[in-house]
Amino acid sequence: xxxxxxxxxxxxxxxxxxxxxxxxxxxxxxxxxxxxxxxxxxxxxxxxxxxxxxxxxxxxxxxxxxxxxxxxxxxxxxxxxxxxxxxxxxxxxxxxxxxxxxxxxxxxxxxxxxxxxxxxxxxxxxxxxxxxxxxxxxxxxxxxxxxxxxxxxxxxxxxxxxxxxxxxxxxxxxxxxxxxxxxxxxxxxxx
Numbered sequence: 690x691x692x693x694x695x696x697x698x699x700x701x702x703x704x705x706x707x708x709x710x711x712x713x714x715x716x717x718x719x720x721x722x723x724x725x726x727x728x729x730x731x732x733x734x735x736x737x738x739x740x741x742x743x744x745x746x747x748x749x750x751x752x753x754x755x756x757x758x759x760x761x762x763x764x765x766x767x768x769x770x771x772x773x774x775x776x777x778x779x780x781x782x783x784x785x786x787x788x789x790x791x792x793x794x795x796x797x798x799x800x801x802x803x804x805x806x807x808x809x810x811x812x813x814x815x816x817x818x819x820x821x822x823x824x825x826x827x828x829x830x831x832x833x834x835x836x837x838x839x840x841x842x843x844x845x846x847x848x849x850x851x852x853x854x855x856x857x858x859x860x861x862x863x864x865x866x867x868x869x870x871x872x873x874x875x876x877x878x879x880x
Contacts, residue, residue: 701760702781703865707788708799709767712821712852714748716788717762720858721750747778775806784815784865791820791828797837813872816845817865823849
């Protein structure tokens, strides 16, 4: 993986965010060069989302670029009751990977929530959207995501992804790094 404008030894911080069950922990595990750090605990809210564990603080991983730069990957908790962590983890980030689950009936509302919380990144075009489970029969169309973004006057890349696949997650990272390079290496301040 390359990032031409970045210098050797540069550290880049990217945040993975999205609702519970969107695949943040899985995505970071799929690409991290190091064993990822995860703060998953037993899920006490199985009515909202039926999965065994949930992240309560953060996930952390790291990948190396061809030029020697390190990309630090931080995953936010997905539950809104831990939303205070979104701002903390967003501090100093250069970009955001927003993951969504196409099978969730709240997917477009989730998109709105995260775009609002990470608005400075969205307005600076430093967000890439990855939508999982797009092949499911009840999946929301990627076209609806693109239309929603256009209604919000945002032109962000949207990809159907399988977060278990390293290549899919790397596509999100590479696209985000390209966006960052084409705008600014300073990154927006988290609002």
